[in-house]
Amino acid sequence: MRTATSPFIRIIGTLTAIILIGPALVVIPLSFTDRDSFQFPPSGWSLNYYERLFTEPVWVQSIGLSLMLAIVVAICTTVLGTLAALGISRLSGKIASSVRVVLMVPLVVPGIVAAVAIYQSFLSAGIDGTFGGFILAHTALALPIAMVTVTSALQDVGPNQELASQSLGAGPVATFMSVTLPQIRGGVIGGALFAFVTSFDEVVVSLFIQSPSFRTLPVQMYSSVTTEADPTIAAASTVVLVLTTALIATAFRTGKVQTPYE
Secondary structure (H helix, E strand, O other): OOOOOOHHHHHHHHHHHHHHHHHHHHHHHHOOEOOOOOOOOOOOEOOHHHHHHOOOHHHHHHHHHHHHHHHHHHHHHHHHHHHHHHHHHOOOHHHHHHHHHHHOHHHHOOHHHHHHHHHHHHHHHOOOOOHHHHHHHHHHHHHHHHHHHHHHHHOOOOHHHHHHHHHOOOOHHHHHHHHHHHHHHHHHHHHHHHHHHHHHHOOHHHHHHOEOOEOOHHHHHHHHHHHOOOOHHHHHHHHHHHHHHHHHHHHHHHOOOOOOOO
């Protein structure tokens, strides 16, 4: 049954949506400008900066690295987050709470603090500016999100179902694949999507551990905006916005994604 929404709530919701969407309403038109500087509204329209974005080596390389990194991080985070959620669900009391708090630390620690800590650790280990280093850093940042989404989905799985499967002779792996996974699929897919978006958009930690040969798209955008007013940044921002929004919207539209709040 639907409940009536008060006019006050509607107004607050509308204002919040405007605040969130407002920057996109400025950035997207700027990406189609024919000028060499930012001017809103644009006096003319052109696709020159999209052509530059997908032809200049520095931009093409950063886009490719970001996509490859986000895919690998999504896979790693989904596997580790699912295993962590399953492990915690089988613990009880203070042990489960302590493990959950430790794994949630990346969500509550300020980004700059995490960036400095990761940079110092990676510098000592000699993995800063490497693909493996980026995978470790981004996976650590995205892991809590995947764990929470899977944990939320596991609340709908009754322990008796797994016990019944095992009593019929199925092993732990077979029970997970045939009983548990189909029921938590929404949480697993949701965790993977949010991990992909987290990695693809991450800039603070990436700024610290970057190298001249490994620079993700957000880092390239940040570096470019600090040195010159190039509308290519607006084109890159539009691509990131459209890609992440379309990915999440498509998944939610199919009804196969579960968030931590469901």
